[in-house]
Amino acid sequence: MATLLLAVTGSIAVYKVADLASKLTQAGHDVRVVMSQAAQQLVQPSTFLNVTGNKVFTDLWDPDGQTQHIALTDEADLAILAPATANSIAKLALGLGDDMVSTTLLALGSPLLVCPAMNTRMWRNPAVQHNLATLRARGAHVLAPGSGNLACGHVGPGRLAEPVEIAAEIERLLAEGAPPVVDEWGEGEDPLLPRLLGEWQLEGEVRGHPLRQRVSGSALYAGRFLRLTYHPSETPGLDGRPYAAEATLGYDAQAGRYVMQLVDVFGAGPAAVVGFGEREGSELCFRFAYSTGEFETRFRWLPEEQGWDLSLTSQDGEGAWVPFATKRLRR
């Protein structure tokens, strides 16, 4: 069983994290909690003390805990920032350490799972997305929030992932071991690919059927590749089951072309294909050779929207190009 460092910040979703701490403790983990001042406005430290059986650290200058932030990080197998406020994400991205939570997170040597929770407009704020992309590029795992009714009355993305979902992700990361730490997006960065980094809400249609799912873009190998994870769709796919896919995109400088490898579950069964592409201004266009005919995927960057439009066309039996799907990626 693992030693888990749980950093709790001031989101209304903090009550869900008390449940998470309880679940993790019941699963046999040693859960050590640090809380921000704002988090304590919403839930008492004694709640976490009682569910974990461990002292909760709230103050860097606690008379009993002079360098607790170092001791806590020395012992942690995995750290979890949950709920992660926009403020705590920004502080970590900037490297600020002005309280117990931020200073402890700066001293981390273990992998980190970030579970954001905030109002939809805060979530869509480019500063928040930029800070998350920075953390992700440094190797942090981000568990994107769900979509739905928020405590503030708004509807949309920003709701903290459910405790069972976070607990499952923690178990997965513990089983996987420490991930490789990657740097910021590399030198001479591609003009378009880094714009796919971060969390997206995908809305669209496939052959007239609505499609809605979360998509996460993360950097691989110091930004030489970009991974797009199409999480299982909230709407049924053409075969009635959720559609999910994993794509890896990069630029092959030697061959002078873009490459996109796609693994997905769609219709008849799982498929794995490689497409080659080129950039035309603010568009990336990939061609895939499926056994049934060619397929084209076009990613169009929209600077004014800070989002992407995707159009997919396929070749029919006679070789004519027919629309297959349109998708929009927005924050």
Ligand SMILES: Cc1cc2nc3c(=O)[nH]c(=O)nc-3n(C[C@H](O)[C@H](O)[C@H](O)COP(=O)(O)O)c2cc1C
């Ligand atoms: C009732 C209430 C609920 C809040 N919920 C959130 C939230 O869900 N996400 C967020 O980023 N900020 C939220 N805030 C704002 C943060 O508490 C505020 O930015 C604070 O400075 C965060 O500090 P911390 O990151 O050190 O915990 C909330 C504020 C209040 C008063």
